[in-house]
Amino acid sequence: MDINEIKLAIEKELGACRADIVKVVDQSSLNDFKGLHLGKKSVCSALFSQMRNVPSESKQIVGKLVVDLRQEISEMFNKKETELKNIALEKQLQNEKVDINLPGYSTKLGSKHPFFAVVDDITDFFVGLGYDIADGPEVESDHNNFEMMNIPKDHPSRDMQDSFSITDELVLRSHTSAVQARVMAASKGVGPIKVICPGKVYRRDNDATHSHQFGQVEGLVISEDATFANLLETLTLLLKHLFGDKRKVRFRPSYFPFTEPSIEADISCFECGGTGCKFCKNTGYIEILGAGMVHPNVLRLNGFDDSKYQGFAFGIGIDRVAMLKYNIDDIKRFYTNDIRFLSEFYKE
Ligand SMILES: [Zn+2]
Known part of the structure; x- marks a missing residue:
């Protein structure tokens, strides 16, 4: 080529x-x-x-x-x-290509359980007043649960709190006062003490408003100058905080083995506003908590000099507050984990 x-x-x-x-x-x-x-x-x-x-x-x-x-x-x-x-x-x-006009998948967020919403609300209130928060075991000694609270073995007042016994010396705590006994023991007779104890407690109860398990927030103040007036003011502030300024608060004399004098606090009925209805059994008031001045025996049993120290204590049922606040008909709804019930408290 x-x-x-x-x-x-x-x-x-x-x-x-x-x-x-x-x-x-x-x-x-x-x-x-x-x-x-x-x-x-x-x-x-x-x-x-x-x-x-x-x-x-x-x-x-x-x-x-x-x-x-x-x-x-x-x-x-x-x-x-x-x-x-x-x-x-x-x-x-x-x-x-992603079509941005298509609706997305939404993730449903959880929400606070109504029980814990009330625990947090009460806890925040007391922390604001300068209280400490204490915790303790749910399986408790008979000593802490009863004896330190001025309820000796075989005392008839034990019938007020029918408890679950694990052994002769161990019970499922019937109130969070057992934690107060621990706090007092730790302070070795030296005040002041200003503490709340939120937690679960157990009693042999079973109807629409009572259950074998429920929550309590108990409070204890021990100092050289804690008075009955301080107690009434604290409880009035708490109840108005929980249920609104419009509720009237009423105190009645009562009996508890660990306080003297003892009182119970009522708030005016939500349904009738105080005139009387089926809900409040025609009394116009709803029972809400128990309280009183710490019994001198309790002070002495827990190592405090009752000629120097005095104090007050109170206990409020968490479930009861939540039932009243959210109009819940059965206490068992708090722990049966029915998603239909819980989702009613879901907020967007
Ligand atoms: Zn009423």
Whole structure:
């Protein structure tokens, strides 16, 4: 082949390539193009093998022409390959496009259990008044639960709190006063003490408003100058905080083995506002908590000098407050984990 024939072959091959590359529409036809124009049986390869027949003086020129041809075909191939990749990517993006008009999946957040909403509310209130918070075990010694609270073994007042016995010396605590016994023991007869004890307690009870388990927040203040007036003011503030300023608060004399004098506090009825109805058994008031001045025996039993120290104590039922606040009909709803009940307290 002389140089002119080679030039002609190159022109012809380039023309064929330009015509073929236009027809390439996918990866398969691109592979065909590669095989035909860059493969072993391509014009390019044939021209390379012809090189040995080219006279040596023309070898350099012809070599460059063939290399340039191969380069040009490769560029056509690469350009097309990139083009096809971009088209495929565009297509994929179109298919995977997120339709922002579609509604999303919403995750329902949990909400505070009404029982713990009341615990937190009462706790916040007392922390605001400078009280500490104390905790203790639910399986408690008879000593802490009863004896330190002025309820000796075989004393008839134990009947007021029918408890679950584990052994002769261990009970499921029937009130959180047991924690107060622990706090007093830890303070070794030195005041002041200003503490609340929130927690679960257990008694042998079972009806719509009583259950074998319920929550209590008990409070204890021991100092050289804690008075009955302080107690009444504290309870009035608490009840107005919990049930609103419009509720009237009433105190009645009562009896507890660990306080003397003892009182119970009532609030005016939600249903009738104090005129009397079925809900308040025509009294106009609803019983809400018990309290009193710490019995001198309790002070002495727990290592305090009752000629120096005095104090007051109170206990409020968490479930009872929650039932009244949220109009709940059965105390057992607090621990049966019915999602339909709990979701009523869900706030958006
Ligand atoms: Zn009423």
